Amino acid sequence: MADAHSLDALTEALRRLPGVGAKSAARMAFHLMQHDRPGALQLAMALSQAVDQVQHCELCHTFTEQRVCSTCLDPSRDRSQLCVVETPADQAALERTGAYRGLYFVLMGKLSPLDNIGPHDIGLQKLFDRLGGANLPKLESEFPLVQEVILATNFTAEGEATAHVIAQALRETGLQVTRLSRGVPVGSELEYVDLGTIAHALVDRRSTQG
Amino acid sequence: MADAHSLDALTEALRRLPGVGAKSAARMAFHLMQHDRPGALQLAMALSQAVDQVQHCELCHTFTEQRVCSTCLDPSRDRSQLCVVETPADQAALERTGAYRGLYFVLMGKLSPLDNIGPHDIGLQKLFDRLGGANLPKLESEFPLVQEVILATNFTAEGEATAHVIAQALRETGLQVTRLSRGVPVGSELEYVDLGTIAHALVDRRSTQG
Numbered sequence A, B: 001m002a003d004a005h006s007l008d009a010l011t012e013a014l015r016r017l018p019g020v021g022a023k024s025a026a027r028m029a030f031h032l033m034q035h036d037r038p039g040a041l042q043l044a045m046a047l048s049q050a051v052d053q054v055q056h057c058e059l060c061h062t063f064t065e066q067r068v069c070s071t072c073l074d075p076s077r078d079r080s081q082l083c084v085v086e087t088p089a090d091q092a093a094l095e096r097t098g099a100y101r102g103l104y105f106v107l108m109g110k111l112s113p114l115d116n117i118g119p120h121d122i123g124l125q126k127l128f129d130r131l132g133g134a135n136l137p138k139l140e141s142e143f144p145l146v147q148e149v150i151l152a153t154n155f156t157a158e159g160e161a162t163a164h165v166i167a168q169a170l171r172e173t174g175l176q177v178t179r180l181s182r183g184v185p186v187g188s189e190l191e192y193v194d195l196g197t198i199a200h201a202l203v204d205r206r207s208t209q210g
Helices: A005-014 A022-035 A037-053 A088-097 A124-132 A157-169 A195-203 B005-014 B022-035 B037-053 B088-097 B124-132 B157-169 B195-203
Strands: A078-085 A102-106 A148-151 A176-179 B078-085 B102-106 B148-151 B176-179
Touching: A005 A022, A005 B037, A022 A037, A022 B037, A022 B088, A037 B005, A037 B022, A037 B037, A078 A088, A078 A124, A088 A102, A088 B022, A124 A157, A148 A157, A157 A176, B005 B022, B022 B037, B078 B088, B078 B124, B088 B102, B124 B157, B148 B157, B157 B176
Parallel strands: A078 A102, A078 A148, A148 A176, B078 B102, B078 B148, B148 B176
Antiparallel strands: none
16 A cells, blocks of 8 residues: 555564465455454454563463463372473363373473574473472472473474483483373374374384283 | 463454464464564554554545545546445555556445445445545545546456446446456466356457457
8 A cells, every 4th residue: 555554564563473474464454454443453452461461480381471370380280290392282282181180391382403493492491490399489399399291292303302302301310201192193094194103103002901 | 271361362352363263363372472572562553553543545445544545646647537446455456557547446345235235335325426526525626527437346246246236326427337357367278267257258359450
């Protein structure tokens, strides 16, 4: 638009959203201005408030509006287990299963040497501090220490590398370190499962008398 | 997230963007909070500014930050031609061709009886006022009146219906009313063009002796 600079600026800002290219951004900006200005104001408010209020839990680094998140403070959770995930979204997926009652530690992403993301960038030192009991806020100092670390990073090349690095680093600590099992997804037919997955499911096969 | 309500509110607000579902909205919210808080603030600011400053041109109803847009005020444009489009995005597409030097009128969408969108909702009365010279701001009263109306609504069912309604309404006015030509897209092979388009291209065929 020749003379709607704030519309251009809005289109530019919308492009910073993941998965939004130039065309989608323009379409979103037009839509908001033409059909949904209340929605635009609501979004502006929500963005400011989230930036203002959402912080990282001091213990597990998930998103929270408190100093320590409600999961970490929940007395009914099993404090001997710590599940390491890449993102708060992964944590949310695990929570939805209802199958895990331990605590979490959320990394700031995954190792990715190609993108210049190393151990420091994803907060590994914070994980080691957490496991060693160092730097625990006073509030938490009487908590029993973690005994098992469950590595639940993604089963991608980067996620596997991240799990490997953490497992190596924890080898001498005496902590039990486990990894989510690989295998054939529930409900799937072998014919349509990729070969790498089937190969892993063969190697990791378990006794049915277990 | 159990205790990040502002994150939930942000996800909810992002879902108002066209083409963004629950999963994308959550991914966008996580991304902004984890990796791009400056981007979130920039977007919040851009949204507020756009809502505050972007208005509709009094003459052609495109987006502008002035009372009358720069296209309508441009003395080099041909004031006898008025091209009717559905959205500012369509106008932008026509402008990028560089093939049109007349003025525009931007409808607020297209007729869509199924969605309860009638002539009043898309600003047809404003178009007729514009063509009749009624309600023109003083600034514009000495402009020569439009002689040709070029209907450039989309070639969809709704766009065609909109063009048809406008053409009918203008039949008695003595104005020349034209429609963008239908036909085979430039650069395409007949084999891959849909049959309706080929049929129209046959009906609308033109003499090569020009």
